[in-house]
Amino acid sequence: MPLNENNWFTEVFEDRTAFSVKYSEKLFDQNSDYQSVQIYDTEAVGRVLILNGCFMLTEKDAFIYHEMLVHPAMQFIPNVKRVLIIGGGDGGAVTEAVKYPFVESVILCEIDPLVVQACREFLPTISAGLDDPRVKVIHGDGAAFVRDTEKRFDLVLVDSTDPVGPAKALFEVPFYQSVKRVLGGTGAAVFQTESPLFMEGVFTTSVKLLREVFGQNRAHPYFATIPCYPGGLWSFTFCSELHNPRESSTVRQAGPAEPVRYYDPGMRQAVFSAPVFVRRMLA
Ligand code: SAM
Numbered sequence: 001m002p003l004n005e006n007n008w009f010t011e012v013f014e015d016r017t018a019f020s021v022k023y024s025e026k027l028f029d030q031n032s033d034y035q036s037v038q039i040y041d042t043e044a045v046g047r048v049l050i051l052n053g054c055f056m057l058t059e060k061d062a063f064i065y066h067e068m069l070v071h072p073a074m075q076f077i078p079n080v081k082r083v084l085i086i087g088g089g090d091g092g093a094v095t096e097a098v099k100y101p102f103v104e105s106v107i108l109c110e111i112d113p114l115v116v117q118a119c120r121e122f123l124p125t126i127s128a129g130l131d132d133p134r135v136k137v138i139h140g141d142g143a144a145f146v147r148d149t150e151k152r153f154d155l156v157l158v159d160s161t162d163p164v165g166p167a168k169a170l171f172e173v174p175f176y177q178s179v180k181r182v183l184g185g186t187g188a189a190v191f192q193t194e195s196p197l198f199m200e201g202v203f204t205t206s207v208k209l210l211r212e213v214f215g216q217n218r219a220h221p222y223f224a225t226i227p228c229y230p231g232g233l234w235s236f237t238f239c240s241e242l243h244n245p246r247e248s249s250t251v252r253q254a255g256p257a258e259p260v261r262y263y264d265p266g267m268r269q270a271v272f273s274a275p276v277f278v279r280r281m282l283a
Contacts, residue, residue, distance in 0.1 A: 009040055009048070011055050013198065013230040019055065021045055021228075027122045032114035034166055039122045045228065047123055049090055051115070051161060055228040057090055062126055063261045066092035068224040069157055069190055069236055071263040072271060074100055075255060077188045077243045080154045081105070084182070086142030086170065088159035089115030095129030097157070099256035106135045107151075109142045111166050143169035146178035153182050156189040163194075163202060171206055176213040180241070188240035193221060196278050198231030204281055207237055214239040220246055221278070222271045224262075238272075245272050 010020040021042045028039040038050040046059025057065065070093055074080055081104040085093050089110035097106050108130070110116055116137060119127040130137060138145070142158070156179050163171040170191075179189045193206040203221075210219035219239045226234040238245055245268060255264070263271075274282070 009038075009042075009050065011050070011053060011230075017198075017230065019228060019230070021048060021058070023048075028118045030114060030118070032112050034112045034114075035161075037112075037114050037118050039118055048228070049115075049119065049123065052165075054162065056161070057092060057123075057126065058228045059123070059126070061227050062090075062092050064224055065226050065234070066096045066126075067260050067262040068222075068271070069093050069159055069192060070096035071256070071260060072222060072236075072245065072268060073155055073157075073188050073190050073238055075263075075265050076245060076268065077155065077240065080187075082151070082153045083107070083155045083157070084109065084146070084151075084153040085157045085159060086146070087111075087161065087167070088157065090119040090123060091116070091127030091130040093157050093159045094132070094135055095126060096256075096260075097155075098129045098132040098134060099258045099260075101257050104134060106132070107153075108135065108137045109140060109145045110137065111139065111141055113139045141166060141169070143172075143175045143178070146175065146182050149182060151182065152184045152187075154187040156183060156187070158189065158191040160192065162199075171202065171209075173209055173213060176210055176239075180213055180239075183240070185241050188238060188243055191237045191239070193235045193237045195229060195231035195233055196221075196223075196235050196275075196281060197233045200281060203235055207282055210237055210239050214241060217244065220244070220272055221274060221282070223274070223278070224271065235278075 023040040025041040035052040049056040083106045160167040160170040
């Protein structure tokens with residue numbers, strides 16, 4: 001069935017594949033200094049956030065991404081009090097992080113204030129955590145923030161767009177080294193590391209560089225399916241000089257105060273078990 005232009009939004013990926021959703025209403029459409037920011041209301045997946053023509057989240061599957069970015073680390077490294085989130089202007093990762101009463105502070109460093117403004121207005125459930133009194137939102141380049149800060153963090157979450165434009169620096173060694181520095185040898189960082197299916201080069205290079213910076217056995221990719229992202233199969237990479245999620249004897253943190261819908265600690269060994277083709281890719 002041909003897509004009728006006037007009520008379908010389509011993301012074309014590398015001019016070879018596309019993902020489309022039928023929308024009922026365009027709720028927001030403005031350009032910032034960094035990107036175009038659009039929010040649509042759709043029939044199949046609820047409201048969707050689009051940046052520069054790329055799906056960032058849909059209300060239907062955002063919980064998978066945000067839970068998988070936050071909970072695997074939050075639920076097994078001990079004493080997480082100070083959290084830094086780079087990117088993540090939709091507030092979804094913040095909303096998951098503040099579910100834990102032992103978290104004392106969350107800094108969100110998002111370069112584009114328009115993303116936060118749009119998501120506060122049109123994605124209130126996903127962005128709700130931004131109003132938590134422990135949260136401080138700053139607007140600036142995450143790479144510069146971690147390069148220059150004297151603060152220390154127990155957990156750093158990197159929830160960036162693809163490695164183009166301002167996000168390019170978030171996939172490079174100087175940024176990885178700065179993140180390692182602010183963790184002070186005891187914390188952990190999780191990076192969204194793209195699709196091993198549709199972005200094999202970015203994925204393998206990111207894991208290789210993270211292993212060079214944190215240590216060969218200190219950067220562990222894990223996986224989840226995010227239907228609105230190119231290729232569906234998505235990766236995150238957990239990095240820590242101290243904690244290894246593949247060891248069975250690691251500390252288990254108390255679960256979140258509020259219910260989750262996707263991840264629980266019983267899944268940890270499974271999510272960190274890479275599919276055979278990925279193991280071959282990273283060998
Ligand atoms: N989950 C999505 C994904 O995996 O593609 C990312 C969602 S979040 C909306 C991505 C955010 O990263 C955007 O709001 C973008 O403005 C922000 N961003 C990109 N480069 C950045 C940088 N250098 N510093 C801080 N934020 C940045």
